[in-house]
Amino acid sequence: MTDYNLAGLSTRSFEQLIQAIALKVVSSGVVVFGDGPDGGREATFNGLTHYPSEGNPWNGYIVIQAKFRQKPQNPQEDGEWALKQLKSELKDFANPIKGRRLPDYYIFATNVVLTPVQDKGSKDKAYDIFEEFKDSVPLKGYDIWDYDKIRGFLDNFEDIRRAYGFITPGDVLAKISDFIEPRKDLFADKYTNPEDIEVLVQKVRSHFHKTIQNECENLCTFNLLYYHMPGNLSQIYVQTTLNESQPFSSEEFSPERKLWEEVVVKNPKLMVLGKPGAGKTTLLQYIAVHCDDINFKPQPIPVFISLKTLAENAKSADEISLISYIRKKYCRRHVSEQELKILLDNGRLLFLLDGLDEVIEEKIKAVVREIHQLVDEYGDNRFILSCRKEYQAYKSRLFGNFNLCKVAEFEQLQIDNFIKNWFAGSNDGTQLSKEILANNLTHKLKLEENKRIRELADTPLLLHLICLIFIERGDLPTKKVKIFKKGIDILLEKWNQFNDRAYLDVYELKKTLRKIAAITFEQGISSFEEDEIFPLIKTNICRLSDIEFVSGILRKKNWQTYSFSHQIFQEYLAAEELVYSELIYSNLFTHITDKRWREVFLLAFSLIQQADEYLWIMKEKIDLLLNPEKELYIFLNWVYEKSLNITLNSVKARLFYISLYVDFFIDTDINKLSEFEIEE
The missing domain is CATH 3.40.50.300 (P-loop containing nucleotide triphosphate hydrolases)
Structure with a gap:
């Protein structure tokens, strides 16, 4: 048999090679390699084959697993590596928690040599591993495609051999020669040593x-x-x-x-x-x-x-x-x-x-x-x-x-340094006035009356908006949603202040941004071309390109494409649109199991003055998906009741229970809810 440099392949190309062989010898219906539930790669087929022979064909669910060793060492170490891979895969099949479908037949393919020495060789040890798992993984048949067996396949299948020409010495020399000849100058003595x-x-x-x-x-x-x-x-x-x-x-x-x-x-x-x-x-x-x-x-x-x-x-x-x-x-x-x-x-x-x-x-x-x-x-x-x-x-x-x-959340020293850097970076005012503003904000954040807002100042984005609001309004917001609302309002007012083309109604401008946010978030995108988005929002406002709207909310990515600069801006404006346009019923609750909507949920509930009615609607939506006799239903019902019976610090506490309710449900696999028990 011909020697083939299988080690010269990559993991992906070796998998493709095994797939090509499987299509030839097992069935033309073999499904291509894909990521298994545990990250493993495998090809599968279910049905009647012509393997291993026409007289004794396999008929059932077949798994073909490829394991590629990038740098083979020696037969002993390579064999031990392959045996470890095989045992690990069979353990996964045997583990009921993994939930993997058990194959009727199994092929283990590897690029390493498995020695055939009786009782001591790695090939016999591999067969012993199959026997070890015969009760937990009851296979009707199995086979091992090691280096030697793959060589035999390649000798017989010229089309596969040519498709993977870089593993045959004759073809590789010819291909390299054809490739390099017109490019001699590019490859002359380049990149041959560390220097x-x-x-x-x-x-x-x-x-x-x-x-x-x-x-x-x-x-x-x-x-x-x-x-x-x-x-x-x-x-x-x-x-x-x-x-x-x-x-x-x-x-x-x-x-x-x-x-x-x-x-x-x-x-x-x-x-x-x-x-x-x-x-x-x-x-x-x-x-x-x-x-x-x-x-x-x-x-x-x-x-x-x-x-x-x-x-x-x-x-x-x-x-x-x-x-x-x-x-x-x-x-x-x-x-x-x-x-x-x-x-x-x-x-x-x-x-x-x-x-x-x-x-x-x-x-x-x-x-x-x-x-x-x-x-x-x-x-x-x-x-x-x-x-x-x-x-x-x-x-x-x-x-x-x-x-x-x-x-890690910002500590006090980081907060102080951020505020100092933020005001120092401003080109407005003298150095002394900027230092005074920074010191004033730092002092105000440390006051007991501003404890709640200080607790919010633990991330760069929120702290930045606090600085922005303080330099414009001289006061501090009290809630996270107010930080976003006041910050965005200031941005839009600033645009008018420095725009010398036309004055735009801030209210209309914000309505436009809310619609853009809601539509693009629903579609799962952050970038958009104005020709695509403006027919959807049906607004009379000037086009984004006309007003050169490049701010901290939107940014221009190229000559016609815009995007939200931070996902949290898109989420907040989308939440506002859903609440103020009363689309929270039809849009928000339809995404109750979508983890991507978690922040929009919490922001929307923070914006709603009386959240009881919406919480009740959300509960009804979830109840339709749950079995009332199961403990998950009982638990979520308890969370809901707690949210309605808060007497002290009601807004904050109610939001806590709402977030617990949403988080618990979102993190649960909806397809397994009927089988869920708390003790699991």
Whole structure:
């Protein structure tokens, strides 16, 4: 048999190779590889086959699992690795909690050599493992496709062999020769040693730098006072502290605060969690801009990617590709595909992937799978993801090799520094007057009468809006929703103050923004073209392009596309629209099981003066989905009754019970409610 360099494949291409063989020898109806419930990759078929022979065919549910070892060592170590993979998969099938469908037949495919020495070889040990699980995973038949068996398939199937020509020495030489001949000058003595790699890193970093600066240096959510403030990240940024997750737990975080740099440097794969406005995006932007100053070894090249934008730019989930997005956004004509591949292979990129929670439901699985494939194929690079803590996508097993941390709430010193930087960044007034304003706000926040608003000032976004309101009105709001309401009202008034074209009615302008927010949030998008959105909102207001509406609420992404600068602005304005237009009945309650609507729910209930009627309607909607005899129904009914019988601090307490009611229901799998018991 011919020798084939299977180790030269990637994980993905090996899976595709096994799939191609399965389509030939098992059935043309084999379903392509996909992410299983536990992150495993498998191909499946259900029905009559012509395998292993026409006289003795398999007939039933078949699972073909591919396990690729990127750097085979020696037969003994490779065999032990393969046996461990096989045993782990069978354990998963045997575990009833996993809920995986048991196969009738099973094929284990791997690129490593399994030795056939009787009783001692890894192949016999693999058969022993099948016997070990015969009671918990009762298979009618099984087979092992190791390196030797795959070689036999490739010898027989010329079309597959040619399709995967890079594993046959003759074809690979011919293809390389054909490819290099017209490009001799490009490949002459380039990137053959570490020094050459460093030269490439510096070259690519310089080309990426402009894109990073444009994307990350200006904080659009801080650039709200037009001539007042440049919105420069480096000028206003306050050092973030992080709480690391406790060992063996994704729910509990250490009370110890650590500077972000310490956590980021020691964790090559990190998930940054936090509540809305906590500063997750700002942290990733700061890392992108100041990457050269961080003690990474070796120094990586940062690429900042908004996952929401990545998903929105793809017409379908199948088109989502991080590498293609990087080529288009960062490389352009300056960095070749070959150079990018060299950097990826050498682990010299830092992927800053922002806003996992902002990806719409229809595309989240594709985005998670794409990140997992990127980490799987180029695991030597660094990865930092951000996600709201309330969003559950980060708990996927596909992120099992990511360490978790949480953005810590601002402490008093951070609040003081933020206020100082904020007013110092303003170009309005003398240095002395700016210091006086900063000191006055700092003093007022510490007064007992402002305790509630001080408790809200624990995130950069809310603290920023507090500064904005204070510099304009000289007072402090008392509730979170009032911060958003007053802040947005000030922004719109400011637009009129500095607009020299036409005066616009602030009320009408805000109505327009509310409609845009509600429509786009319902559609699961943050970006839109005005030609698409204006026919839907049916307004007489001037077009966005005419008034050059680029503020802290909306920002212009290109010559005709706009977006909300922060998801919390979109959520708040959408909540206002649902409440004030009384669409809360028809729109809000239809999304009661959608986790993406959680913040809109809570903001809407905060805006409603008398929430009892809406809470009752919400309860009726939920009751239709529950079995009254089950304990979940009893529990939620208790929560509802508690919310109606609050006598002290009623608004705050009632909102607590409403949020408990919503959270408990949203985090429950609606398809399993009829089987739910509290003791589980």
